[in-house]
Amino acid sequence: MLLKDKLSNWLLKEQDNAIRFLQETVQEASTTGNEASVQNMIAKKLNEMGLEVDMWHPDGEELAKHPYFCASRTNFSSSPNVVGIWRGKGNGHSLVLNGHIDVVPEGDLNQWDDHPYSGKIIDGKLYGRGSTDMKGGNLSLLLAIQALKETGTTLDGDLFFHSVIEEESGGAGTLAAVLRGYTADAAIIPEPTNMKIFPAQQGxxxxxxxxxxxxxxxxxxxxxxxxxxxxxxxxxxxxxxxxxxxxxxxxxxxxxxxxxxxxxxxxxxxxxxxxxxxxxxxxxxxxxxxxxxxxxxxxxxxxxxxxxxxxxxxxxxxxxxxxxxxxxLPGSIDTDHPLMNTLIKNYEHVKKERPIIEASPWGTDGGLLSQAGNTPSIVFGPGVTAVAHYPNEYIEISKIIEAAEIIALTIYDWCGGSN
Amino acid sequence: MLLKDKLSNWLLKEQDNAIRFLQETVQEASTTGNEASVQNMIAKKLNEMGLEVDMWHPDGEELAKHPYFCASRTNFSSSPNVVGIWRGKGNGHSLVLNGHIDVVPEGDLNQWDDHPYSGKIIDGKLYGRGSTDMKGGNLSLLLAIQALKETGTTLDGDLFFHSVIEEESGGAGTLAAVLRGYTADAAIIPEPTNMKIFPAQQGxxxxxxxxxxxxxxxxxxxxxxxxxxxxxxxxxxxxxxxxxxxxxxxxxxxxxxxxxxxxxxxxxxxxxxxxxxxxxxxxxxxxxxxxxxxxxxxxxxxxxxxxxxxxxxxxxxxxxxxxxxxxxLPGSIDTDHPLMNTLIKNYEHVKKERPIIEASPWGTDGGLLSQAGNTPSIVFGPGVTAVAHYPNEYIEISKIIEAAEIIALTIYDWCGGSN
The missing domain is CATH 3.30.70.360 (Alpha-Beta Plaits)
Structure with missing residues (x-):
């Protein structure tokens, strides 16, 4: 069976469990300072998937010495960063998959039709603060890794999954991951692009x-x-x-x-x-x-x-x-970078249409990955900007699954490996 | 001796005591709800001057039924109104002298060079919240009455001195005085006009x-x-x-x-x-x-x-x-109203120059006196608009005395009487 079919089948079978996990992560209101419990869930998940897990509390005093440090606090004692590591056998390209776990505050409760952390599913959409920005995208990454693992894949290049804090406040979580050495030849960040591919990101x-x-x-x-x-x-x-x-x-x-x-x-x-x-x-x-x-x-x-x-x-x-x-910081990757070509190919393979390739209208941690971590980054994810930071934020479940399949195929092609 | 000379002499002699009284009234921070202690001082003063004193707490529930009632409260239990009455012998015109005792809050303390209720005198100016708006003007009224009294004057028409609350918040104090019957043929309000005469007042x-x-x-x-x-x-x-x-x-x-x-x-x-x-x-x-x-x-x-x-x-x-x-409410009096003529004549008599006659750029209780009390009103006083409601509010002492003399002569001419 083709890898694509194996992945499709696995995702179809696993989808319900995965969405339950997304509900649980959305139900954790991981606003600034309150990221610990959801990070514990992520770490446990990575562990179950067989990844090596590094969970640590960034040293704010140390981080603050970096010229790109930007945060309203230096105490991260209740805000751990998590990185899951899938060691390759060598020779392949390495890849960072980066997603932030922090969410912006829910704002005026009266503008929400339901509890802002409900995780409720209506008509194929999962609702809640952080669903689109960007726990849904993070789930695409986790599913991509898990699908590869459970279909018996081995990788040549190293894969680093970043579950970082502080993206909404200036990127101290990604900066900490970069300074701890978790950089790679390139990165994918599934911020809400509505499945568009953003090789350039506005700072x-x-x-x-x-x-x-x-x-x-x-x-x-x-x-x-x-x-x-x-x-x-x-x-x-x-x-x-x-x-x-x-x-x-x-x-x-x-x-x-x-x-x-x-x-x-x-x-x-x-x-x-x-x-x-x-x-x-x-x-x-x-x-x-x-x-x-x-x-x-x-x-x-x-x-x-x-x-x-x-x-x-x-x-x-x-x-x-x-x-x-x-x-x-603004970020960019060459539009003809090999990871761009790989991602576009797999997008077309799964979606049977050409992707929209644009520049992002907002900043992401891709700027820090590129400029502080020398890791050029592509932003591509299942959520939509229009609901990020707004009441009744939601994500379409089908998009999460599609993104997972595209990203899984891209990991395999980019890092190299066997299945 | 001419009445004018008697009044001048008396004012010269009495000036220092009067200014001490002004200091004491300015030192009472009579913001909304805190007018009782300064009203007690005013009532005591009126009593000493030989006026009949009516001091009462307006009934807010009752007042609120009036179409012109405008206030943020209906409980005036800590905010008495005071009216001093000098009964005339009959046949003269009656006159209301109206001044408000409430002051606006002091605002940002950092913008004041001194304590906002200091009452300090520097270079002939007395400083403090309420000095110009309008305790200084009120003092002109009190001095005018006292000067007439102490120079042995009797009046034909009735004189009503209003010391009212709530001008800064919509005029409930003057409305209460009007509804209690303290209206007259005309009125003078010594709001800070910088000695200009305002026959029309902007609402x-x-x-x-x-x-x-x-x-x-x-x-x-x-x-x-x-x-x-x-x-x-x-x-x-x-x-x-x-x-x-x-x-x-x-x-x-x-x-x-x-x-x-x-x-x-x-x-x-x-x-x-x-x-x-x-x-x-x-x-x-x-x-x-x-x-x-x-x-x-x-x-x-x-x-x-x-x-x-x-x-x-x-x-x-x-x-x-x-x-x-x-x-x-806007207010107005005919520019050729006899009280206008009397006031202008006495202004020229004292100041040896023609007054500036304009329309006021702000509302006063004159609108209520005219429209609810059928008492056409002239606004004329010693303070200056530019410092009203602002830090380092002050009033020139010499203007208070001048205004007192002009108003005393005007009372005598308008109400009629003997000296």
Whole structure:
């Protein structure tokens, strides 16, 4: 029997058990600081599958010395990283399969139709925070490995399965795995691409802008300068900068993406009294970083642009720019990299159609794997961006299984081996 | 000796004691709910001056039935109103002298150079929350009455001195005084006009706007609709409406006022994550009400204008408008009303210059006195708007004394009497 058929059959037979396992992992609310119990489940699973398991608590003090360290904490004592290792017999290419286990908070409970960690299945979709981003993708990886194992496969190259913390907060988990030596010739990260293949990943950074005005009584508002009115001028400038930055991007991977590296203003607050002219507004936003830009270049460009807005008041009272919170390095792999070819071939083999190959609209740990771990990465997974970080997050079960089959075949081709 | 000279001499002699009394009243932080102790001081003072004193706790449940009632509470058990009554001998015009005793909160302590309730005097200015708005003005009234009393004056018309609560929150104190019968042929309110005479007072109302967008990931912001971007459209419309409303105002009282009835957006908040497209923004603002407009007309105009903004998204997702918090009725007195003439004559007599006669840029309790109490009101006082509600609020002592002399002469001329 062909390996593809063996894998298909095994996945069909195993599917129900696998989805039960996904339900159990979704039901563990593994927000920042609360990853231990689900990591224990993953470690146990890897162990049962016959992989060597390394579970450790990253040393935050040590990690913080790395230039790419970005986290809001250095204490990871309740947040273990897990790596499962399948040693190859030598001679094959090595591969990292990387998935994060942390999830963003559930947000406003009233916007969820059900409990945010229900794991409930309705019409072939499994619901819950983290289902799409990215416990469903992680399950594709586990199923791919298990399917190969249980169909009697041996590998030539080493395979490392990363179950990392902190992706949602800047990537300290992947950085820790890289620094512990778990790098490889290439990597696959099943973040929610809706089965598209992303050889390039947009990086991003968060910034905070402060716009100052001059307070006055609302009844004599002409005696003040409204920070809200000046914010409208700043918002126009931010949009103009976004246009300028995106006009520079000619990579065909971005052909069908309306705005390759958007600048998003996500939060605004200012003023404190209806009848006072507001003297301060704070904006928080995220700026996309194109694959071949450095974070420093982008920081400089935004700062320079904002300080040259042609507005008399703003020239005298410049917008202040602060970089805070999370950042994600951009990542990329050559579009004709052998792992790309292998993945595309197997995608077509399983799906009987050509994949969509694009650049990702968001950052992933692929930037760290590429830039800190010298491990070029492809992002390809079963979830969908549209529901990531939102209420009623779900994942389509059939996509998880498809991704597992494609990834299993890709592992076998890439690492080499026998079955 | 002329009455003017008697009053001048008395004020000169009494000034130091009076300013000590002002310090003591400023040192009482009479924010909402904390007016009792300073009202006791006022009542004691009125009593010593030989006025009949009525001190009572307004019945909030009863007041709330009045169409002009506007307050965030109905329990005034710790907030007495005080009225001092100087009965005339009959035949003269009656007069209300109205001042509020409540002060707005001190705000950010770091922005004050000294303790906000210090009452400290530096270079002829007395500092502290409430000094300009309007305990300094109240002192002008008390001094005017006391100067007349102590120079042996009797009045023909009745004089009512209102020391009211709740002006900063919608005027329930003045409403209570009006409903208890303390109305008159006309009124003077020494709010901080910087010695200008305001025969017309702008009313105002607070509103809250909610602008909805559509959430999306910041990296694919083109899949959402930013409520912040739509807010920029709404802000433009608000400004256009302000222009339209002000073009209608031709009253010469507004000749030197850049924007007679401004619309001020004082507060903004929206979105909750730097890398999400914000789906809601809230604005809070205040809209000026021209002297001859009704509150209902203005509410209707703003609502209609916002619902007709020519923006496809906003037409389908209309801005929601809510009226909340405080409101101040506009007020006015005829510019050739006899009390106007009397006040102007005495202003010129004391100051040796012509007064500036304008419309006020803010609401006062004059709207309630006129509309609920049939008592047309002039606003004229020694403080300055620029420091009202702001850190390092102060009042110039010399202006308090000048205002007291002008008001004393005006009382005598208006009420009639002998000295």
């Amino acid at each position: 991003s950074m968060w910034f905070k802008l402060t716009i100052n005005g001059k307070a006055a009584h609302g009844g004599t508002r002409y005696e003040g300068v409204s920070a809200i009115e000046k914010t409208a001028v700043v918002l126009e400038a931010v949009k103009a900068l976004e246009t300028k930055r995106n006009q520079r991007i000619t990579d065909p991977l971005y052909r069908d993406i309306p705005i390759p590296v958007p600048i998003n203003i996500g939060k605004i607050s200012g003023g404190n009294w209806p009848s006072s002219v507001p003297d301060t507004v704070h904006l928080e936003g995220r700026i996309g970083v194109a694959p071949h830009e450095t974070l420093e270049e982008v920081k400089r460009e935004l700062g320079d642009y904002l300080s040259s807005i042609q507005d008399e008041w703003l020239l005298e009272h410049p917008v202040s720019v602060e970089w805070f919170g999370a950042q994600w | 105002s109302m607070w509103f809250k706007l909610t602008i909805n967008g559509k959430a999306a990931h910041g990296g694919t912001r083109y899949e959402g609709v930013s409520a912040i971007e739509k807010t920029a459209v709404v802000l433009e419309a608000v400004k256009a409406l302000e222009t339209k409303r002000n073009q209608r105002i031709t009253d010469p009282l507004y000749r030197d006022i850049p924007i007679p009835v401004p619309i001020n957006i004082g507060k903004i908040s929206g979105g909750n994550w730097p890398s999400s497209v914000p789906d809601t923004v809230h604005l809070e603002g205040r809209i000026g009400v021209a002297p001859h407009e009704t509150l209902e007309e203005v509410k209707r105009e703003l609502g209609d204008y916002l619902s007709s903004i020519q923006d496809e998204w906003l037409l389908e997702h209309p801005v929601s408008v809510e009226w909340f918090g405080a409101q101040w």
